[in-house]
Amino acid sequence: MVCDDGLREKISEIAWEVGFENDVVLSTFVVTVEQLEQGPMGVSPIVWQIEKEGIAL
Numbered sequence: 001m002v003c004d005d006g007l008r009e010k011i012s013e014i015a016w017e018v019g020f021e022n023d024v025v026l027s028t029f030v031v032t033v034e035q036l037e038q039g040p041m042g043v044s045p046i047v048w049q050i051e052k053e054g055i056a057l
Contacts, residue, residue, distance in 0.1 A: 003032050011030055029050060
């Protein structure tokens, strides 16, 4: 799956709307499964922290 800038922007907009409605700040971090499994992003400390502290959707 390709994650282009348009998709990233749409995800960011949705997160902003949901956060605004619920008085929270949501940060988006958009990567593909391929980027996680085959690229350097898979060993990134931020990915490890998200897996540890994030909420699965």
